[in-house]
Amino acid sequence: MKKFNADAMGETLLRKLAGGSSRRSILSRLGAALVAAPVFPLLPVSRAEAAKPDRSPETKTYFARTAQTKDDTKCDYWRYCAIDGALCTCCGGGIHSCPPGAEPSPVSWVGTCINPDDGKAYLIAYRDCCGKPACGQCGCDNTDRETQLYMPQLNNDVIWCFGTSSMEYHCSTAVLVGAAS
Amino acid sequence: MSNAARRIFAATSLSCALILSAASAMAAPADTKASVEPEESNTLTIDPPKPTWFFVDGGWDSPGTSIFDGDSGKMKGMVETRRLADMAIDPAGKYYYVAETIWSKGDRGTRQDMVTVYDSSTLNLVTEITMPGRLLIGSRKNNFIVSDDGKTAYVYDFSPTSGVNIVDLTKRKLVSAIELPGCASMMPNPGVGFSALCSDGSLATVAVKGTKANITHGAPFFDATNDPIFDNFAYDRKKKETTFLTYTGQIYTAKMGAVPTVSAPFSLQAAAGVRVGDTKPLDLNWFPGGRQPMALHRPTGQLFVLMHKGEYWSHKEAGTEVWQVDLASQKVVKRFTLKEPMGNIEVSQTDKPLLFMNDEKKNGLILDVATGEEKHKIENAGAGIITVLEPS
Numbered sequence: 001m002k003k004f005n006a007d008a009m010g011e012t013l014l015r016k017l018a019g020g021s022s023r024r025s026i027l028s029r030l031g032a033a034l035v036a037a038p039v040f041p042l043l044p045v046s047r048a049e050a051a052k053p054d055r056s057p058e059t060k061t062y063f064a065r066t067a068q069t070k071d072d073t074k075c076d077y078w079r080y081c082a083i084d085g086a087l088c089t090c091c092g093g094g095i096h097s098c099p100p101g102a103e104p105s106p107v108s109w110v111g112t113c114i115n116p117d118d119g120k121a122y123l124i125a126y127r128d129c130c131g132k133p134a135c136g137q138c139g140c141d142n143t144d145r146e147t148q149l150y151m152p153q154l155n156n157d158v159i160w161c162f163g164t165s166s167m168e169y170h171c172s173t174a175v176l177v178g179a180a181s
Numbered sequence: 182m183s184n185a186a187r188r189i190f191a192a193t194s195l196s197c198a199l200i201l202s203a204a205s206a207m208a209a210p211a212d213t214k215a216s217v218e219p220e221e222s223n224t225l226t227i228d229p230p231k232p233t234w235f236f237v238d239g240g241w242d243s244p245g246t247s248i249f250d251g252d253s254g255k256m257k258g259m260v261e262t263r264r265l266a267d268m269a270i271d272p273a274g275k276y277y278y279v280a281e282t283i284w285s286k287g288d289r290g291t292r293q294d295m296v297t298v299y300d301s302s303t304l305n306l307v308t309e310i311t312m313p314g315r316l317l318i319g320s321r322k323n324n325f326i327v328s329d330d331g332k333t334a335y336v337y338d339f340s341p342t343s344g345v346n347i348v349d350l351t352k353r354k355l356v357s358a359i360e361l362p363g364c365a366s367m368m369p370n371p372g373v374g375f376s377a378l379c380s381d382g383s384l385a386t387v388a389v390k391g392t393k394a395n396i397t398h399g400a401p402f403f404d405a406t407n408d409p410i411f412d413n414f415a416y417d418r419k420k421k422e423t424t425f426l427t428y429t430g431q432i433y434t435a436k437m438g439a440v441p442t443v444s445a446p447f448s449l450q451a452a453a454g455v456r457v458g459d460t461k462p463l464d465l466n467w468f469p470g471g472r473q474p475m476a477l478h479r480p481t482g483q484l485f486v487l488m489h490k491g492e493y494w495s496h497k498e499a500g501t502e503v504w505q506v507d508l509a510s511q512k513v514v515k516r517f518t519l520k521e522p523m524g525n526i527e528v529s530q531t532d533k534p535l536l537f538m539n540d541e542k543k544n545g546l547i548l549d550v551a552t553g554e555e556k557h558k559i560e561n562a563g564a565g566i567i568t569v570l571e572p573s
Contacts, residue, residue: 061462062492107341133288134241144494147409149321149365150378152339154406159265159317162341167317168288 075140082111084156090138098129130161238565254557267325429458453513
């Protein structure tokens with residue numbers, strides 16, 4: 001089985017973004033923080049990976065047992081297991097697309113959600129779309145494995161509009177990053 | 182404009198004109214005959230913060246922190262707090278401090294981060310203390326804290342590197358901005374500086390001397406990934422202790438100092454004779470939850486916790502009951518049933534404690550702890566977190 005390292009993946013993504021972005025300073029600062037932080041935690045997926053994943057219904061959270069894969073404008077869509085905010089799919093955007101005029105944040109919090117169609121876990125990046133007033137449509141607040149501020153990358157209350165031209169929060173997307181196991 | 186619309190517009194304009202002219206024509210004779218003193222507009226002042234007052238943040242949709250008197254249920258005034266601002270009360274009661282972020286052109290332009298100082302009597306702006314940045318999150322009590330002596334403020338920053346701004350409230354200027362990797366959620370640590378919770382499950386202690394800060398970590402004592410401590414914990418100035426609550430319902434106490442000591446935890450559910458909270462799915466139990474899920478009555482060591490029935494990872498769910506825990510005997514001594522679920526809770530630090538709770542619909546509720554009686558219901562009280570004056 002291929003080893004999954006979410007921290008390394010985060011850094012690779014950030015480096016790619018930093019290379020193609022004019023906002024290098026903030027991204028390089030974040031990159032430095034990820035590398036330098038002595039106690040920067042491993043994501044739960046990396047820890048869970050040590051044990052053989054068990055996706056039986058008894059080990060699934062309430063959200064995972066009741067999630068669906070057909071309608072991404074509903075709070076129970078499988079990728080939204082740890083989303084907080086307005087769904088961009090209800091605001092003129094898409095599952096990984098910002099509505100017109102809004103700007104995706106290059107950094108985000110993450111969730112590990114199970115797709116009920118194949119029973120596998122995937123890493124989801126909840127990237128905020130920024131620069132317009134709060135959309136107000138389809139407000140959701142799902143909290144599977146959502147933690148507190150001392151683990152900010154797993155906290156869904158932070159306004160993640162860093163490195164964007166405006167820090168005003170508009171809505172949230174759920175970008176598929178990769179398989180978590 | 183249609184003919185009908187024109188007629189309505191003309192009629193409205195005419196009636197306005199008639200009211201205005203009638204008012205001006207009648208004003209002079211009425212005043213001279215009845216010898217009524219004409220009134221002048223003025224502005225009232227307000228008492229210094231009182232232990233029976235509750236400061237309720239409007240929440241995401243409503244700026245401003247409303248001040249309610251718990252005894253009367255009446256509003257006394259408002260502190261200016263915009264969206265995602267954090268407020269702290271000067272321990273001496275002379276000022277309200279607000280850590281906030283504004284932009285020169287509304288939501289764009291130049292970003293400005295500051296601690297804004299308001300006089301607690303006039304509620305007027307005294308000054309602004311500029312600082313490098315702060316985290317935008319809201320609903321957190323421990324991102325902006327004031328030292329017990331009222332001289333220093335600590336403002337959590339995440340930009341997105343984790344750090345803290347140290348602000349001198351006497352000289353009203355920034356002392357330094359330090360990095361604090363992997364830790365957040367601060368508490369005062371008198372004579373030392375401050376402490377903070379960390380992602381490795383430890384408590385970091387930051388010894389502050391002038392512009393220098395020395396960070397040390399204690400041994401990890403909680404699981405930040407699987408059973409996190411709620412950010413909105415409570416600190417007691419007299420005992421120099423902090424009370425923590427985890428998602429599963431474990432309660433810890435930490436004694437502050439150069440090397441803080443953390444007590445062995447006990448289970449909130451076991452304290453009520455209920456099965457201990459577990460992280461496993463499909464385990465329906467009572468769990469703590471909400472945005473501000475607990476409140477500590479410091480003089481008597483009573484902890485009030487918003488509780489709901491559900492499965493694990495439901496830590497933001499509003500409470501349908503309030504459990505009163507006696508920390509010394511580790512027993513739940515009373516359970517209050519709520520008519521409507523509530524997301525935030527605070528308690529007055531008075532001899533006859535009052536609970537203030539609110540929900541996402543901005544409804545406020547004041548309960549008498551001794552009798553469980555509902556004293557006041559307040560519509561549009563605010564949906565954000567609640568602050569009280571703490572004993573010094």
